[in-house]
Amino acid sequence: MKPGSFFCGSADHGVNRRGFLSAAALGTAGTFAADMTQLDLLRHSAWADDVKKKEKRVILLWLAGGASQFETWDPKPGRPTGGPFRAIQTVSSGVQISELMPKMAARMNTTAIIRSLNTKNGDHGGGSSLMETGRRKDPGIDYPDLGALCAKELGRIDSAVPDYVSLYSSTEGRRKGTSGFLGARYAPMFLSENMVPENVRRLETISDIDHQDRAALRDLLAKRFAQNRTSDVIGSHTNAYQRVRGLMASEKLFDIEQEPEAMRAKYGPTQFGQQCLIARRLVEAGVPFVKVARAWWDSHGQNFETHRELCADLDHSMSALLDDLKDRGLLEHTLVLTFGEFGPQINPSLGRDHFASAWSASLSGCGVKGGACYGKTDPDGHTVAEGEASAGDLFATILTSLGIDPHKEYTLGARPVPLSDFGSKPIKEVLA
Amino acid sequence: MTTSDPTKLKMTKEFGLPNIALCVARVPNSGRLIFGSSDFKLYEFDALAEKPQPVAFNGEGHQSYVTGVVLYAPNIAVSGSYDGKLIWWDLEKREPIRTVSAHELWIRRLAVSPDGKTIASVADDMQCKLWNAETGEMLRQFSDHKPMTPHDFPSMLYAVTFSPDGKFVATGDKVGHVAIWETNSGTKVATVEAPTLYTWDPRQRRHSIGGIRSLAFSPDSKLLAVGGTGQIGNIDHLEASARTEIFDWQAGQRVKEIVNDKFKGLVEHHVFDPSGRWIVSSGGDNGGFVSFHNVETGKTLHQDKAPMHVHQFALNEACDTLFAVGHHKIAIFEFKAEAAKPAEAAPAASTN
Numbered sequence: 001m002k003p004g005s006f007f008c009g010s011a012d013h014g015v016n017r018r019g020f021l022s023a024a025a026l027g028t029a030g031t032f033a034a035d036m037t038q039l040d041l042l043r044h045s046a047w048a049d050d051v052k053k054k055e056k057r058v059i060l061l062w063l064a065g066g067a068s069q070f071e072t073w074d075p076k077p078g079r080p081t082g083g084p085f086r087a088i089q090t091v092s093s094g095v096q097i098s099e100l101m102p103k104m105a106a107r108m109n110t111t112a113i114i115r116s117l118n119t120k121n122g123d124h125g126g127g128s129s130l131m132e133t134g135r136r137k138d139p140g141i142d143y144p145d146l147g148a149l150c151a152k153e154l155g156r157i158d159s160a161v162p163d164y165v166s167l168y169s170s171t172e173g174r175r176k177g178t179s180g181f182l183g184a185r186y187a188p189m190f191l192s193e194n195m196v197p198e199n200v201r202r203l204e205t206i207s208d209i210d211h212q213d214r215a216a217l218r219d220l221l222a223k224r225f226a227q228n229r230t231s232d233v234i235g236s237h238t239n240a241y242q243r244v245r246g247l248m249a250s251e252k253l254f255d256i257e258q259e260p261e262a263m264r265a266k267y268g269p270t271q272f273g274q275q276c277l278i279a280r281r282l283v284e285a286g287v288p289f290v291k292v293a294r295a296w297w298d299s300h301g302q303n304f305e306t307h308r309e310l311c312a313d314l315d316h317s318m319s320a321l322l323d324d325l326k327d328r329g330l331l332e333h334t335l336v337l338t339f340g341e342f343g344p345q346i347n348p349s350l351g352r353d354h355f356a357s358a359w360s361a362s363l364s365g366c367g368v369k370g371g372a373c374y375g376k377t378d379p380d381g382h383t384v385a386e387g388e389a390s391a392g393d394l395f396a397t398i399l400t401s402l403g404i405d406p407h408k409e410y411t412l413g414a415r416p417v418p419l420s421d422f423g424s425k426p427i428k429e430v431l432a
Numbered sequence: 433m434t435t436s437d438p439t440k441l442k443m444t445k446e447f448g449l450p451n452i453a454l455c456v457a458r459v460p461n462s463g464r465l466i467f468g469s470s471d472f473k474l475y476e477f478d479a480l481a482e483k484p485q486p487v488a489f490n491g492e493g494h495q496s497y498v499t500g501v502v503l504y505a506p507n508i509a510v511s512g513s514y515d516g517k518l519i520w521w522d523l524e525k526r527e528p529i530r531t532v533s534a535h536e537l538w539i540r541r542l543a544v545s546p547d548g549k550t551i552a553s554v555a556d557d558m559q560c561k562l563w564n565a566e567t568g569e570m571l572r573q574f575s576d577h578k579p580m581t582p583h584d585f586p587s588m589l590y591a592v593t594f595s596p597d598g599k600f601v602a603t604g605d606k607v608g609h610v611a612i613w614e615t616n617s618g619t620k621v622a623t624v625e626a627p628t629l630y631t632w633d634p635r636q637r638r639h640s641i642g643g644i645r646s647l648a649f650s651p652d653s654k655l656l657a658v659g660g661t662g663q664i665g666n667i668d669h670l671e672a673s674a675r676t677e678i679f680d681w682q683a684g685q686r687v688k689e690i691v692n693d694k695f696k697g698l699v700e701h702h703v704f705d706p707s708g709r710w711i712v713s714s715g716g717d718n719g720g721f722v723s724f725h726n727v728e729t730g731k732t733l734h735q736d737k738a739p740m741h742v743h744q745f746a747l748n749e750a751c752d753t754l755f756a757v758g759h760h761k762i763a764i765f766e767f768k769a770e771a772a773k774p775a776e777a778a779p780a781a782s783t784n
Binding site: 065077078080084085086169170171172268269270271294295296298299300301302305306308309310312313348349350 | 450451452470471472495496497514515538556583584585586588635636637638639640641643668669670717718741759760
């Protein structure tokens with residue numbers, strides 16, 4: 001690979017972020033401008049807005065199985081539903097979170113909490129589908145999930161890196177994600193068994209030159225075939241092949257051994273921590289959407305023991321991620337989210353059962369009013385007391401924080417389909 | 433002469449509670465139970481009264497679940513909590529006498545030495561601390577338990593007990609490691625391992641469950657029973673059989689493995705009978721159980737369902753009545769020999 005032509009993933013060849021974004025803005029995959037000052041295009045406001053939007057990245061920490069809001073963002077100490085854990089003061093005045101999240105308590109100036117989600121679906125499958133797409137299933141429409149939406153809105157058609165990467169290593173509740181009607185172009189690169197993509201390496205029996213020659217031949221034949229034909233399928237097919245070299249070159253992005261040992265130590269030894277580090281490497285290289293699933297939070301029998309373990313993992317890994325993004329100047333452009341399919345409610349057996357009527361999500365970084373806390377649940381967390389928000393409202397908020405109009409419409413056949421659900425509204429109180 | 437007969441086990445009374453009772457101690461020669469609750473309070477409950485009602489202790493108490501309680505004198509109880517504090521209570525006034533910040537993390541269990549002079553506490557800071565029961569002074573602390581599991585998650589130190597002769601203290605943690613200590617010196621004298629009691633799910637749910645939840649020495653202090661649950665498939669639930677492993681701890685050998693053939697969940701508490709012939713265990717999953725097993729053969733002598741998951745129980749002096757506390761209930765079980773006179777006292781078993 002030509003030096004500087006692409007972030008190979010190594011620390012030595014780390015691409016200046018601004019350089020990368022400049023290159024992405026120029027739309028010249030594989031060739032980067034030195035810095036943003038070379039972009040005359042930015043003098044034009046429409047282009048500038050587009051570039052600004054396309055700088056944005058998203059990391060979704062998907063808390064599969066339903067992390068407890070009581071043990072994370074909405075503690076109820078001393079209440080019958082509250083469990084044994086205390087609330088601790090965060091650096092944001094008046095905002096307390098569970099004592100199981102002490103590192104995040106010190107970073108609440110980067111993070112906003114929504115405590116008033118009422119998503120009404122306490123089933124793992126149905127809840128997951130709802131929180132992936134931001135709306136209930138419609139038999140007539142195959143909706144894309146948040147990752148695919150962001151890939152479409154934030155990615156570049158000529159991007160050399162994947163637009164949507166999804167890591168889900170545990171098997172419980174594993175869901176691949178869906179690009180729905182947006183098509184395969186925005187489907188996730190899905191990693192389940194390994195943290196490095198499989199089958200992206202060039203076969204050893206083929207030299208790099210041969211590989212390039214074959215691609216050139218295929219491109220020539222495809223162009224001839226496409227002459228005088230207009231078909232989305234042909235275009236998609238050709239586009240997919242054009243991305244092959246970039247995807248192959250992205251392998252090192254997933255290799256955390258490329259990071260200095262001190263950096264790996266910051267993220268810690270757990271798989272979730274390591275995957276958060278991969279997520280940072282990916283967004284740094286320009287991947288618009290990375291989903292890191294951390295399963296499995298469902299704990300009907302030993303909720304407090306389970307959350308002692310999993311909250312420690314979340315608190316540490318998320319804090320390391322936010323710190324790292326901030327240190328690299330990436331946090332203002334990267335939105336870090338935590339939510340899952342629902343949050344649970346106490347049962348009589350020191351466990352918690354499925355519950356979707358009053359639960360929490362967090363948003364950190366890009367476009368977010370750090371330290372904000374929106375909505376309120378009743379003293380026992382059974383119902384939303386103030387500021388009820390739906391899955392659609394959360395999606396509208398996410399999209400708005402990224403500079404994307406949530407009411408923008410795709411046209412599916414003759415049917416207009418807004419990016420966030422009909423009637424949804426962004427929660428302005430958590431937006432910067 | 434023993435008055436107990438495990439084959440006569442039957443539940444005689446049960447009482448509802450609004451919260452979860454997590455630990456219990458019994459005032460000698462009475463039905464007065466002192467129990468710690470999930471509403472952060474300590475209660476007294478006279479189980480043998482005509483219409484028993486829980487009566488909360490007064491004053492500034494704990495700020496989290498009360499998970500350990502012992503009596504070291506007729507009128508003084510000591511409680512421990514997830515708030516890391518030990519509180520000494522006057523039982524007559526039901527008011528606190530002394531509060532000690534004892535641990536940095538959640539106190540899981542307390543035990544009192546047979547002579548009543550020393551209290552042991554274990555907590556998730558992985559420390560065992562011995563306290564002068566009279567003065568509240570910490571005598572010594574020790575730990576042989578790693579703060580992190582082999583899978584890099586916080587570990588927990590769940591269980592502690594004294595040997596009946598008071599010479600030893602045993603501590604047991606989440607990953608199945610047991611350490612035995614000399615009480616007077618704090619010297620570690622042995623370790624045993626019960627790794628089956630810890631389930632790590634590396635693939636499906638990627639966290640753990642289980643751990644050593646109960647420890648008990650035999651009357652001659654030679655055997656140590658270690659309780660918990662077996663390997664679990666779906667760790668959302670306590671779906672493995674309740675499990676007790678008995679060790680000749682000085683030889684470092686497991687001599688018996690008791691896998692409950694009827695009940696699932698955790699063995700939260702167990703006690704050897706004064707003769708050492710049987711061991712009574714209790715615990716559960718969503719439901720609960722009381723089980724008697726022959727120590728020598730491991731065979732079930734008798735067992736029955738409890739109306740709730742049992743967290744701890746107290747035996748009477750005759751060792752023929754068991755007062756169990758747990759999820760929203762208190763239950764009394766009797767297992768009296770036909771001709772026995774309930775008031776006659778056999779040597780008290782350790783109820784740590």
